[in-house]
Amino acid sequence: xxxxxxxxxxLPDFNVYIYAILTLIVPIIIMKLTTLLTGAMKQPGSxxxxxxxxxxxxxxxxxxxxxxxVLGGNNDxxxxxxxxxxxxxxxxxxxxxxxxxxxxxxxxxxxxxxTIDDERIPYSLxxxxxxxxxxxxxxxxxxxxxxxxxxxxxxxxxxxxxxILKTSGSxxxxxxxxxxxxxxxxxxxxxxENINDNQAILRKAGVNKDLRFISFQVGERFKKExxxxxxxxxxxxxxxQNVKEKIxxxxxxxxxxxxxxxxxxxxxxxxxxxxxxxxxxPDRVIAxxxxxxxGILLDGTPFVLIAPVTINMYxxxxxxxxxxxxxxxxxxxxxxTAAFISVFTPALYISFVSxxxxxxxxxxxxxxxGSREGVPFPVLIEVMLMEVSIEILREAGLxxxxxxxQTIGIVGGLVIGEAxxxxxxxxPVTVIVVAITAISSFSxxxxxxxxxxxxxxxxxxxxxxxxxxxxxxxxFLFFCIHLVRLKSFGVPFLGPAVxxxxxxxxxxxxxLPIQSMKKRPEILKPGDKMRKG
Amino acid sequence: xxxxxYLFIFxxxxxxxxxxxxxxxxxKLDLLLGVGxxxxxxxxxxxxxxxxxxxxxxxxxxxxxQSSKTYSxxxxxxxxxxxxxxxxxxxxxxxLLKRKNTLNGQHQRLVVLSSKVAQKRNMRELLxxxxxxxxxxxxxxxxxxxxxxxxxxxxxxxxxxxxxIKEVSDHIExxxxxxxxxxxxxxxxxxxxxxxFLLQNIEKRNNEIILTGAAVIKGDTITxxxxxxxxxxxxxxWLTALTDGGIVKIKEEGSNKTITYELETVDSKVKPLLKNGxxxxxxxxxxSGHITELLAETDELxxxxxxxxxxxxIEEKIKEQxxxxxxxxxxxxKVDVLEFHDYVRIQHPDYWKSxxxxxxxxxxxxxIDYQVDVQIxxxxxxxxx
Numbered sequence: 001x002x003x004x005x006x007x008x009x010x011l012p013d014f015n016v017y018i019y020a021i022l023t024l025i026v027p028i029i030i031m032k033l034t035t036l037l038t039g040a041m042k043q044p045g046s047x048x049x050x051x052x053x054x055x056x057x058x059x060x061x062x063x064x065x066x067x068x069x070v071l072g073g074n075n076d077x078x079x080x081x082x083x084x085x086x087x088x089x090x091x092x093x094x095x096x097x098x099x100x101x102x103x104x105x106x107x108x109x110x111x112x113x114x115t116i117d118d119e120r121i122p123y124s125l126x127x128x129x130x131x132x133x134x135x136x137x138x139x140x141x142x143x144x145x146x147x148x149x150x151x152x153x154x155x156x157x158x159x160x161x162x163x164i165l166k167t168s169g170s171x172x173x174x175x176x177x178x179x180x181x182x183x184x185x186x187x188x189x190x191x192x193e194n195i196n197d198n199q200a201i202l203r204k205a206g207v208n209k210d211l212r213f214i215s216f217q218v219g220e221r222f223k224k225e226x227x228x229x230x231x232x233x234x235x236x237x238x239x240x241q242n243v244k245e246k247i248x249x250x251x252x253x254x255x256x257x258x259x260x261x262x263x264x265x266x267x268x269x270x271x272x273x274x275x276x277x278x279x280x281x282p283d284r285v286i287a288x289x290x291x292x293x294x295g296i297l298l299d300g301t302p303f304v305l306i307a308p309v310t311i312n313m314y315x316x317x318x319x320x321x322x323x324x325x326x327x328x329x330x331x332x333x334x335x336x337t338a339a340f341i342s343v344f345t346p347a348l349y350i351s352f353v354s355x356x357x358x359x360x361x362x363x364x365x366x367x368x369x370g371s372r373e374g375v376p377f378p379v380l381i382e383v384m385l386m387e388v389s390i391e392i393l394r395e396a397g398l399x400x401x402x403x404x405x406q407t408i409g410i411v412g413g414l415v416i417g418e419a420x421x422x423x424x425x426x427x428p429v430t431v432i433v434v435a436i437t438a439i440s441s442f443s444x445x446x447x448x449x450x451x452x453x454x455x456x457x458x459x460x461x462x463x464x465x466x467x468x469x470x471x472x473x474x475x476f477l478f479f480c481i482h483l484v485r486l487k488s489f490g491v492p493f494l495g496p497a498v499x500x501x502x503x504x505x506x507x508x509x510x511x512l513p514i515q516s517m518k519k520r521p522e523i524l525k526p527g528d529k530m531r532k533g
Numbered sequence: 534x535x536x537x538x539y540l541f542i543f544x545x546x547x548x549x550x551x552x553x554x555x556x557x558x559x560x561k562l563d564l565l566l567g568v569g570x571x572x573x574x575x576x577x578x579x580x581x582x583x584x585x586x587x588x589x590x591x592x593x594x595x596x597x598x599q600s601s602k603t604y605s606x607x608x609x610x611x612x613x614x615x616x617x618x619x620x621x622x623x624x625x626x627x628x629l630l631k632r633k634n635t636l637n638g639q640h641q642r643l644v645v646l647s648s649k650v651a652q653k654r655n656m657r658e659l660l661x662x663x664x665x666x667x668x669x670x671x672x673x674x675x676x677x678x679x680x681x682x683x684x685x686x687x688x689x690x691x692x693x694x695x696x697x698i699k700e701v702s703d704h705i706e707x708x709x710x711x712x713x714x715x716x717x718x719x720x721x722x723x724x725x726x727x728x729x730f731l732l733q734n735i736e737k738r739n740n741e742i743i744l745t746g747a748a749v750i751k752g753d754t755i756t757x758x759x760x761x762x763x764x765x766x767x768x769x770x771w772l773t774a775l776t777d778g779g780i781v782k783i784k785e786e787g788s789n790k791t792i793t794y795e796l797e798t799v800d801s802k803v804k805p806l807l808k809n810g811x812x813x814x815x816x817x818x819x820x821s822g823h824i825t826e827l828l829a830e831t832d833e834l835x836x837x838x839x840x841x842x843x844x845x846x847i848e849e850k851i852k853e854q855x856x857x858x859x860x861x862x863x864x865x866x867k868v869d870v871l872e873f874h875d876y877v878r879i880q881h882p883d884y885w886k887s888x889x890x891x892x893x894x895x896x897x898x899x900x901i902d903y904q905v906d907v908q909i910x911x912x913x914x915x916x917x918x
Contacts, residue, residue, distance in 0.1 A: 474547055
């Protein structure tokens with residue numbers, strides 16, 4: 001009986017059980033939800049509808065009306081009929097997508113005033129047109145899709161084939177410096193929304209006969225061009241195959257941006273970490289391709305995807321390589337530190353201030369006490385208040401037009417920095433902690449990673465407030481376990497760290513001189529291991 | 534299902550391992566920086582007079598520390614709370630009845646014992662509270678004062694007295710008039726070994742705190758048996774060579790002017806010798822330093838023999854200091870504060886085993902031979918005419 005009493009004495013409080021049950025239930029709910037959602041996602045989508053083929057007939061007016069019928073008789077589809085010598089011909093194109101100068105000068109001018117023999121027209125029409133790209137099509141659906149892409153279909157009375165002429169010339173943004181990834185030293189080129197331009201930019205990186213492009217069509221209703229770029233002989237075959245398969249399995253109505261593609265092909269949809277890199281910088285893509293990675297270009301977006309990716313890529317900037325190696329390495333180390341700070345500083349602050357006061361230097365402890373005197377909230381609430389308002393400020397500054405955005409920054413900074421402290425809502429030390437955290441998270445070169453780290457910061461803060469440093473460490477372990485399990489196209493996300501790959505460390509936490517990096521990253525299992533020259 | 538089981542086990546482990554459930558906001562704490570223990574004056578009939586302690590708790594006064602904005606001029610950076618009680622914990626709990634915050638000893642710097650208490654009561658009894666308390670900092674220093682520790686704690690220094698004293702005691706590298714700071718954790722080990730030791734003596738003179746000399750604690754009773762003055766402490770430091778700093782001052786022969794010699798390094802080698810069941814010690818002290826201040830008119834220091842002569846004078850001075858100190862500890866106090874027992878224990882374990890219970894007496898009868906070798910490495914002179 002006595003023994004029993006002793007045992008009962010060791011049992012924790014009722015509260016502790018409540019905490020325990022809560023802490024247990026939340027992950028289980030998350031897990032249930034996850035399995036539910038994954039199950040829903042894996043349900044077979046409607047199988048791709050096979051489009052019936054509709055062949056051209058020998059009657060030109062039938063053909064024209066068939067095309068117009070397929071296109072729904074919209075007013076931006078222009079049908080221009082004319083006579084070549086004595087035979088009827090017509091061109092069909094989409095207004096706004098074509099370069100009218102080409103149509104007027106190179107097509108209509110040549111065809112209307114031409115003097116060739118009627119007999120030869122079906123065979124030599126293609127040869128005599130001064131247009132750089134043209135080919136023949138017979139299927140009405142194919143023809144219409146070309147028309148909608150800005151090309152011109154030329155139909156002739158005596159031919160059962162339509163000639164597709166490359167006349168596209170819609171308005172595009174010029175090549176500018178990407179706003180999201182600026183560098184001090186390095187090319188000022190950025191991708192734009194035109195996939196052909198982007199492809200050309202990659203070509204311009206240097207003459208390389210091994211640079212391969214594979215074209216795909218994505219989107220069931222809004223068809224878009226998607227191009228996989230890689231370097232033959234360097235990129236690992238299985239990775240290319242993997243990317244191809246995943247892209248072919250995409251079934252969706254519309255792909256407005258490469259973020260959709262990213263979500264479809266990434267391995268772990270529920271991870272906070274981005275597993276595919278998106279960039280506007282061609283030099284980043286070229287560098288990735290020459291390491292054996294694969295680039296994915298989508299029409300209509302300047303963001304090109306790079307896969308597979310390791311975590312260090314998010315903390316690198318092309319400038320690391322353009323600057324000399326010592327400053328490059330130090331700045332890179334600084335970024336790793338900033339990443340650490342942006343996740344852990346508020347959590348460490350909370351756990352020190354409310355659990356482990358003995359670990360703070362005495363003078364600092366005294367000034368923290370002094371600054372916190374009169375603050376009505378516990379540290380967690382205080383830090384949360386500040387963190388949330390910083391996030392709101394960031395979001396507000398981002399969405400507003402540029403000139404107002406800056407004003408918001410100043411007003412918000414003043415309000416939060418000065419007024420909140422004066423009013424005694426938060427303590428100055430908290431403001432410092434939150435400001436350092438915010439600045440660190442903005443110093444990361446890739447926006448996607450800094451967003452994920454910001455979310456993790458909040459989780460760390462909650463754990464710190466309930467369990468102290470112990471909670472922070474438990475969080476860190478969870479964090480590491482998750483990262484170690486994460487894979488991007490079969491390549492471990494933690495890159496050369498886990499699994500340990502010493503030869504890749506030359507370009508991991510620091511960057512050694514370029515001459516010393518004789519091998520490509522082995523983690524990608526490249527076809528050609530050595531960098532030449 | 535398997536995953537859920539693993540998750541369950543994992544979370545259960547996480548929760549079972551926790552050591553700190555309850556958080557406490559930092560502003561709800563009273564940081565305890567120093568404790569002074571005096572003999573109590575009984576003002577109630579509840580306790581017998583002997584057992585009473587008068588304890589001074591030195592706490593941080595936060596508003597006195599914010600000198601930048603709201604400094605009101607007369608706000609002290611600390612608050613001293615005096616309590617009496619039979620035990621330290623009892624006194625500490627009395628503080629709870631006065632202050633709105635709870636005591637927190639994680640920043641404790643100092644425990645000052647008044648000599649009266651230290652002579653009367655066992656050191657273990659006095660410090661047991663700090664050793665057992667999970668919150669107390671084991672790196673806090675223990676010192677002894679001849680006066681009242683309450684007065685020490687009340688002294689106005691430019692900082693909180695406890696912090697000030699701890700920082701002064703760090704000058705051990707520059708001065709051989711201090712002892713190596715005795716922390717709570719070190720004292721714990723020393724008491725366990727029942728060996729005698731020194732505690733820094735701290736006094737209040739002319740409203741100033743000064744660290745001077747040392748209190749001698751006898752190992753078997755763990756009570757204070759006497760004091761060493763500054764000179765005697767210097768003598769001890771030559772033998773233990775725990776400090777590398779300090780000066781030696783000699784008079785020039787003839788002119789009676791002062792020559793100051795500054796130490797750079799001090800090394801000592803202790804050799805316990807066992808002959809015919811008699812233990813004796815051979816200590817070689819090697820000192821090197823330079824002449825820093827020459828008030829004398831002699832300008833012949835460039836000569837080799839003059840330097841040798843100076844070295845000899847310094848050696849004699851040091852030997853004299855050692856002699857005085859040894860007399861004091863061997864004949865007057867009869868304690869081994871030099872910690873020579875360690876050398877005996879290692880080199881003559883059998884002898885140690887048979888004598889360890891009466892070591893202080895054995896030590897005081899042992900013959901100690903000492904050699905001092907002084908080197909003047911530099912004259913600190915620019916030889917530019």
